[in-house]
Amino acid sequence: MSQLLDQEIQDQVQDIFNKQLTESIQVLFFGQEEDCMYCQDTEALLQELADLSDKIELGVYDLAANAEIARQFNVDKAPGFVIAAKNGDQIVDYGIRYAGVPAGHEFSSLIQDLILVSGRDSKLSPETRDILTNLTSPMLLQVFVTPT
Amino acid sequence: MLAHQLALESPWIQAEAVEATEFPELSRRHAVRGVPQTTINDGAGIVVGAVPEENLVAEILRTFNAI
Numbered sequence: 001m002s003q004l005l006d007q008e009i010q011d012q013v014q015d016i017f018n019k020q021l022t023e024s025i026q027v028l029f030f031g032q033e034e035d036c037m038y039c040q041d042t043e044a045l046l047q048e049l050a051d052l053s054d055k056i057e058l059g060v061y062d063l064a065a066n067a068e069i070a071r072q073f074n075v076d077k078a079p080g081f082v083i084a085a086k087n088g089d090q091i092v093d094y095g096i097r098y099a100g101v102p103a104g105h106e107f108s109s110l111i112q113d114l115i116l117v118s119g120r121d122s123k124l125s126p127e128t129r130d131i132l133t134n135l136t137s138p139m140l141l142q143v144f145v146t147p148t
Numbered sequence: 149m150l151a152h153q154l155a156l157e158s159p160w161i162q163a164e165a166v167e168a169t170e171f172p173e174l175s176r177r178h179a180v181r182g183v184p185q186t187t188i189n190d191g192a193g194i195v196v197g198a199v200p201e202e203n204l205v206a207e208i209l210r211t212f213n214a215i
Contacts, residue, residue: 038170074162077171083152095155100167109149109165122157128205135160135212141151142187144168144180 004045010052013111017053021118025056026086030070032063032078038101042079045101049110055118057086073097083117104147150204151186161208189215 005013029046031039043060050058063070063078073082077099085092096117102110116123124132151163168175168183178187178194186195186204193211195204 038167077166094152095162096152097162097164098167099164100170102165102167106165106167109152113149113152116153116156120156122153124153124157125201128154128201129157131205131209132154132158132161134209135158137160137212137215139158139161139208139212140189141154141161141163141208142174142178143149143151143163143165144175144178144183144185144187145165146168146183 003048004041005048010048013049014052016111016115017055020115021053021055023055023118023120024086025114025117026059026084026091027056028059028061028069028073028075028082028084028091030061030063030066030075030078030080036078039079042081042101045107046081049114056114083113085117085120101147106145106147109145150201154205154208 027046027050029043031043046058050056061069063075070076073093074095075082075097079101080097080099082093083096084094094117096113098110122129149165151165155161155163166174168180178185178191182196184198188194188208188211192214193207195207
């Protein structure tokens, strides 16, 4: 299969990763056999990114066959993936997920999120961090996006 | 992505970026017309468009306080 990212993009992303990825990242991809137009592309894209940095580890799972792991990481859509931190053998799930292929603008978001998780810091303002300490029950944010 | 920054910061927040055209049923259920659209707790809160950090956090807090 041909590469999804051309050489120029690969070089750019690798340069960014070399400079900005500090701590290890675990990406968990969930696909499914049937009725998933973008599963292969999404898995291939994540693999190409993982190949650009030894800080990124990719685990590939099936939504049905690995239902227990999917539940553990709250993944219920395919293609879906989680960007988690990896501290030694331990995976730390922050609740950062994607559903669907991250193309176009979402590709930039994905690169930014990898850098974010690698840094283990939200980069939010002190005011925002302070307000968030008020939360005491689960909040699910679903951000609907399109590739363009 | 801002929602993912919030998820990283708060152990109570999970954030899922959903490619709207790939999941049309979910998008219809949440009446997605413009993107990005952020729904909170299955529609209890909503923010349409790309908004500054403080606006999204305010809507999260409003939704939380209404629980």
